[in-house]
Amino acid sequence: MIDYSRGDDGIVTLTLDDPAQSANTMNETYVAAMSAAVDRLYAEREQVTGVIVTSAKKTFFAGGDLPSMARATTGDAPALFTLLSRIKQDFRRLETYGRPVVAAVNGAALGGGLEVALACHHRIALDRPSTRLGFPEVTLGLLPGAGGVTRTVRMLGLAPALTTWLLSGRRLRPADALAHGLVDALAATPAELLAQAREWIRANPGAAQPWDRDGYRLPGGLPAAHLPAFPATLRQQLKGASLPAPEAILATAVEGAQVDFATAQVIETRHLITLLTGQIAKNMIGALFFDMRAVNGGLARPSVEVSEPRRVAVLGAGMMGAGIAQACARAGLEVVVKDVTPQLAARAAGPGITTTADVAALTGCDVVIEAVFEDPELKRQVFAEVLPVLAPDALLASNTSTLPITGLATGVERPGDFIGMHFFSPVAKMPLLEIVVGAQTSDAAVARAFDLGRLIGKTPIVVNDGRGFFTSRVIGTFLDEAIGMLAEGVPAPSIEHAALQAGYPTGPLALADEVSLTLAQRIAASAPVRLPSHDVIDAMVDRHDRPGRSAGRGFYTYESAKSLWEGLAGMATPEGRAVPLADLKDRFLFVEALDARRCLAEGVLRTAEDGNVGSILGIGYPAWTGGVLRFADQHEDFAGRARELAARYGTRFEPA
Known part of the structure; x- marks a missing residue:
């Protein structure tokens, strides 16, 4: 899984590349490979001048092995403790190797991936739109347990570590990660990424982690002075709910900040194992990893081939219509928004969006999404008005939240192409799309609506018609x-x-x-x-x-x-x-x-x-x-x- 390559300059490049997966994860293959790589580094230490850790995948490292985590029981606790201790020991050996170690983060580094990078002395991120860095563990009922809490707190101080990274679950862009202290530099291209890494190694032969240097002090000071505020602030953020993961993250950070590094690592491991073997983490991993992967992967999408959307008409330029139009335009689709007057239509103006009051401007659109007032007769009228100019097989979608789709399709010439696409407000922030299948809706229409939803970045669930649908x-x-x-x-x-x-x-x-x-x-x-x-x-x-x-x-x-x-x-x-x-x-x-x-x-x-x-x-x-x-x-x-x-x-x- 880890390619070990030493150049003539003595710099070793460790390239993460799991042959059995599209992304690198902290599975058994990784654990064995990292131990072997670190062993070889120590064996060849006199010939090594520095180390670069990077990835051959599109992403740097995807994180923990969630399928294994989800199966953990209390009986597995001793084995988990041994496994986590081994992972942490290899990280510790890497950062105390006595040679500069650089993480060349060529894509997303989330959870365990960011923990790999934090075990290096310097982090350079490839500045691309798809690159994200963060600790999403809290959103799965877990905590960063491969040194993530311990190192982030020691690097940034207690308050910044908790608020920006550990408790938020945020996935930051490279520039934001740089501004918030967990990335040290950015690179525009993969070649520049590796060149910067080599240059930093040559310039910093005595590199070490801040907490391994003499005179190190925790940024912001020890937590004693501020301790009463942290649980009160967390309780306020959770609105009174008692959730194990945020509470465990706070406890791990505060307890670990007051002891030596090795003890802090043990504290972190024990808190993670408590979460891993509990029911709530299993619930959250089940829904937000397994169920989400199944839904986005097309579990409810009919297995039919359909054409891709190109030109979308949105009827109604109110808040919902404008939000839908902007989502489609951001995905690279051509968008035309129609309302009763040019002035009303102009409310939805934006890059890639044409606004109009003229039906003829919708000529040839292969998708129409109606987002007018929740009145069945009004919805039928706007469809009747635009149908003659649309592409002959255009997808006909209504953004209704409660009105039965079968009833709205009554009188439409092509009820097989008619479907509900229930967006949630505000469209830019809400990730869900509820696709509603009427009595005569065809499988092709469902597939087209599903594909459009994925194209614009939504998670589409597919439900059958009924009063209020599901949500x-x-x-x-x-x-x-x-x-x-x-x-x-x-x-x-x-x-x-x-x-x-x-x-x-x-x-x-x-x-x-x-x-x-x-x-x-x-x-x-x-x-x-x-x-x-x-x-x-x-x-x-x-x-x-x-x-x-x-x-x-x-x-x-x-x-x-x-x-x-x-x-x-x-x-x-x-x-x-x-x-x-x-x-x-x-x-x-x-x-x-x-x-x-x-x-x-x-x-x-x-x-x-x-x-x-x-x-x-x-x-x-x-x-x-x-x-x-x-x-x-x-x-x-x-x-x-x-x-x-x-x-x-x-x-x-x-x-x-």
Whole structure:
């Protein structure tokens, strides 16, 4: 896996190149190869003047061996400790070799890949758009356990290491990594990358890590003076949720900063093994690595060959239409945005985007994405207007969040080409695309929509038609549960805090304001069953004129600082009762999990992987669960707990 080559100048180049994989990972092959390479370096030390570590792949190093990590149990802890100690020992031998060692980072270096680079004395990154450096471990329920925490803290100091790198999970561009201290220089070409590495080796024959030099002091000082602030800040960032990985990263950083390097390495290893053998890391790796890889790899894409999109028409230049147009233009597609007037269309103007009010400007477009107001008749009208000028086989897509696709396709000349492409707001930030298949949608249309989604950088899940599809339907149960709690007499702050402590990114009442209570009222009007939440929504909109965030008043007031409206206490029924915090949190998690299971049973969800990924990326289901369906599967007694909730709060919690 590691090619060892020594030049006439005595510089050894170690080239990482796993023959069995498209990317280098910290697997058994790597571990054996690195040990052998370091052994040879020591054996030939007198002939070596320096070392360059680089890669033959498009990326530098992809990180840890996640499939192996996901299988770890508590019984594997001793073997894991031995393995991690060996990896760290080789890194330590490399950085104390007594010769300058340079990482020539020729592509992405994430997680374990960045840890390889940190074990070198100098890091030069190839400055290309695809290159990213960072520690995404926290997003998988893990911590950088091959020296990442120990070295980053010693290099940068406690606060910068935690906030910029370890707790954020950010993947930084080379220039940003340079600005934030983990990269020392940039190179424009691969040749320049290696030339710079050789030049630095010649100029720094006595290179050593900062912490191995006499007089080293931790940047920013020891953590004692600032220690009380760190857990408080982390708790604020987590919004009250208790998540093992961020807490373990903080503990590893703080504890390791107060002891010698070797002891800090042991502390780091022990914390990582605790995470690796726990359920939450397995949940997160399952969803955000395995399920994500399956979804993006086309698990739900029909196996048909289709043409690539070239020219996209977007109907409607509002926030969603403009976001969709910009995403398509950034992917190199030709984009035309149409609205009723040139002035309205101009709202979507940008590089690669033509704006117009003239239907003729859409001539020949092979994809049309409608993003107008959620009115079925209006949507049918705009399709009827543009169909005559489009390419004869153009993909016809509607960006609706709730309206059934089969109904919208009624009256369209080519219902087989009609499909739902539900983007999430804001389009530039939200990674999910929900592709909705109508009763007559063809496999070719599904494949074309999927390919377009991947082309513009989205993760596309494929679901069948139905009221609210998957994401809007399931998040509706979350909002109904929260608003129903108000009717029961649960204090509004308790509702919001319970959701945040369960791991949701925002409180449900705040989310309802963002969605708009007017829209919620319209959706409730067509619901098959009248719920207590619907009465509260009607009262908020009709009696109190509080339609949501866009109007500046909803469950929250927005006049100065955002705060819950004091009138919410009057929404409760007279016989209101206290509800334990554990029940509040479980009601949110279970009501969505139960409905997701119904979606899978009814065929709305085609795959469990789509449900797990869609729930995390699209509707904020807590990532620590591994997704809405995995939460149910891995719960120690899902059916029993569901029946408890049903007995206390209603039959909606009865497990199927």
